Amino acid sequence: MAAPTTAADLVVAPSKPEDNYLTHDKGILSWIFTLDHKRIGLMYLVSVLVSFALGGFFALVVRTELLTPGKTLITHDQFNQAFTLHGAVMVFLVIIPGIPAALGNIILPLQLGAKDVAFPRLNLMSYHLWVLGALFLLASMVISAADTGWTFYVPYSTSTTTAVIPAVFGAFILGFSSIFTGLNFIVTIHKLRPPGMTWFRMPLFLWALYATAVIQVLATPVIGITLLMLIVERLVGLGIFDPSLGGDPVLFQHFFWFYSHPAVYIMIVPAFGVISELICAFSRKPIFGYKFIALSSLAIAFLGFLVWGHHMFTSGQSVLAGAIFSAITFLIAIPTAIKIFNWLATMYKGRIHLDTPMLYALAFLWVFTIGGVTGVFLATMSVNVHLHDTYFVVAHFHYVMMGGSITAFMGGLHYWWPKFTGRMYPERAGRVGAILVFLGLNFTFFPQFILGTRGMPRRYYNYLPEFTGLHQFSTIGAYILGAGFLLTAIYLLKSVRSGPKAPANPWGATTLEWTCQSPPPYYNFHEAPVVNRGPYDNYDKLRFDKKSRGYVPAE
């Protein structure tokens, strides 16, 4: 077992090439009730992408409405509904499940060298819960869409006449979906590692998923109970949150942010993991500062629980509490910056290949850094008083969520696309798409920083004439962004049918998922992989094989 490091472990597992997880069983029921993590992941992926299109549609509606002051397209009530739906769909249906549940589900056991996640049934249940939650959100849309903003603040949510309950119940169910995914991942990583796969031989994506799972398990129950209380508050009038019954609406904010700040790390930490993989693979170089990156994810997960008050500087929180929250928020910049510097150091003197996933990774570095730095502005109490609830905040969180999480998700999607589908996407179109997305992103959201500092409040239907130029700039940026995603959707869909067959290892990457064929066989690994090296060793033991258009072990 303790053989010296050879390239042998990079060999493609020989198997009947026809039999893979996509073809193993046939029929719609073999998908709906599958216990295979790859199929569940793929169903998540499709669902998330469809939701992304829906959320994107609402975003374009909102941006189009803001093209001119006053009414452009929809009424002010519809506007409130549009941005609420946009936020709720993007947060609860897209970003939170996007990387962990969709990409992670497929990749985690493969990278770990396991046959499945620890609890396949629970995994399927998570997906079914996701669908159920999405249906409830949809129900709210159909009945009369909630107009409270994705944060469901009391007393808006206790007094509006729109269908808040289905929307909140949807989010509640989605929370459980997320909890069970997290629980499953933690147990899988603890208990299903194959021989030789020590903690510090795990790819960084797994560290990131692990840290994320910890947050999911520890934070999500709190939002669960909060949303449940909100529902009951509306139904029977508890008087816990509703001020008209003697309740305390600020208590709702505390509960909400106690989850929702950690939740922003549920959104971004897996993205960090993806970026670590991409930067290594496309620099063909082992990661710089492996342990720092791995442990900084855990540090972020931990600190993330202590900063929720930075959303409440203007909610009547004491100055002392504000100062403490502010200081701890600053601390989070440290582990975040550690990652950025290590990624840059990894690229230094690497053989950088500018394939589409790498373009997304580079875009991430740029955009996320801006998002993170502006977060530090916002965490400064005195500045926050000026900027709170302005477009500056909107720009900040889009830079981190859209520019961070979604960009990383797109990078990961392209990176693992050959593994998922067994097909290559067209590289040139991919690059064009990535560049469009990058430009669109900056055009859309950069002007919003300026709008915010000049006092444009968020969630407003109307605005002063002097803001018109910047708003129009932003809207045009949104169209460019939309075009980039549309292009991406088209070529990805086409590639499923007509793309060239993918080799096992198209990128010359070294983590375990690239050692099994694309798409992977039903049971992932025919022989348990025996791991005797770090995840990013052996780049030099691979050579490009012209015939299969992929990398194979040298010698």
Add this chain to the structure above:
Amino acid sequence: MESKANEGARVADAAKSHGDDHGHAEGGHGHGAPLQYPYVAHHFDSPQQQFDSGKLGIWLFLVTEILFFSGLFCAYTIYRAQNPEVFYWAHFYLDTNMGALNTVVLILSSLTAAWAVRAAQLGQQKLVKINILVTIACAFTFMGVKYVEYSHKFHDGLLPSRHFDPKHEVWEVEAFKKKHPEAAEAMTRLMAKLEARKATAAVDLEVPHGEPLALVPVVNQVAAAPAEAAEGSAAQATTTQAATAQEAVAQQAPAQEGAAPAPAQEAAQEPATQEAGTAEAAEAGAEGTEEAAPAAPAPVAAPAPAPAPAAEEPILDDDVFLANELRKLTPAEATPLLRAGVLQRQADGPFELVRPKKAGVFFSIYFFMTGLHGVHVIIGIGVWIWMLVRAGRRKFGPKYFGPIDFTALYWHLVDLIWIYLFPLLYLIH
């Protein structure tokens, strides 16, 4: 370190590296090798790995459960810290006997749950089933008792804030009567007097739903003393409620039939003239905190028979009458009422009889916490029935008892949560 242990289990075969009396990694069969255990899922290598995964999984699940409830405990803590009198007031309405009965029932069921696990480990099939059955029976008993409790609460209008409309005042409640007989009797007497007056006078003391009991602002220096006597947490509550009381007064003023427009002010003029006799009593009350209280009543009783002031202002008199009566309560009678927030006075002003303003929130919290707990009991019943079915098929034995073990763990948590709820809701002082 852990991975070492895993490898160890795989390699060390029957070596007792895990020290457990069950399911070792039997045979060093490799990944994907045919499994000789029908109960081991395909993606596990050994029964041990499967069991360990399940164990970690259920513990994590229990953590999420605790966090789920923690939101409610947090709300409980905040409301209790801010409104101690409400919790004191409300706990008299809960049936401690039923709560205690349920506590015993649940503890018993936890015992049988644990015993079921033990029996499964020892392969005593029959005992497994009996224990599961007893556990289920206990769970049903628990829910039955809860049903009785809930229906009483519904019947008495003890519901969450919006629907809160209690049919009985706190001094009419058995638990209160038992604990504070003097206060209860005094209030009963007082109410009877009011009723009698109401029958003769035309002034209506009924108040619309949601408002405090009809009460009257009368300045009463004396009252300062018992208010302090209520001490500690209650004292703080009293001041915070000053505003509340004021509002209440303001809302009520117009509602009084034929009442002078601003009773508060008028009343404010009065006290100086009235107070000479009772002032000492107040002093006595001030020193006579709870322990010393019994010593005090004698001097206070004296002024009681003279409702003279009422005669001076015939129109307002019901209010004034009530206030005067309240003032005459001995510290022993007044203290529990003050603690329960029923008797309140503004910082240096009137003394009134109200229902604590956020009383409904207590029942919101009560129903939410016990209701959510009840849902967990019901889910537990479902899972236990499933376990019973599987035990009926002889599924469990020394090598495979994971599911029953995990169910029992869940059940212990459900039990544990109740063990917190019981004192926090029923036994507060």
